[in-house]
Amino acid sequence: MFQRIWSLIVKELLASARDPQTRWVVLFSPPFLLVIYAFAITQEISSVTLGVYTQDRGVEARELISRFEGSPTFEEILYLRRDADIAAAIDSRSVDLVLRIGPDFSRQLERGEPANVQLILDGRA
Structure with missing residues (x-):
């Protein structure tokens, strides 16, 4: 069972690496969102x-x-x-x-x- 799941993970990663749009989403989207959220979200409680x-x-x-x-x-x-x-x-x-x-x-x-x-x-x- 683990071998089947691992094969699916590898297949999806290889497919994602071949597609430029998916590569953009996987590689650049998380750091971009992290930078935006670091400035947009505050933990200060008010009102x-x-x-x-x-x-x-x-x-x-x-x-x-x-x-x-x-x-x-x-x-x-x-x-x-x-x-x-x-x-x-x-x-x-x-x-x-x-x-x-x-x-x-x-x-x-x-x-x-x-x-x-x-x-x-x-x-x-």
Whole structure:
């Protein structure tokens, strides 16, 4: 079975080497696309709408939220009032990301313990 597949691969490579148009596509197209995509595609994230749902009214929670407010990455910050608003905001695509801060966030940080936050992302493009 492997011999048949290998024979087909060799046959197609030889046929591609004989045809000038195919040779152009196989040899020059990938480097050309690589150069174009290197300048056209960026991995910088901007214009993100952030939803914030916090159950903690402590200083540390407010400080964390203020760091997101000062970031140029986040275009708009929407404050959610209930836990049920998270699913509705993501389903309606009004937010791209939700930051959920639990009720013991500030208290845990004050005690020197690690505090958890939850980030809920909208995975649709």
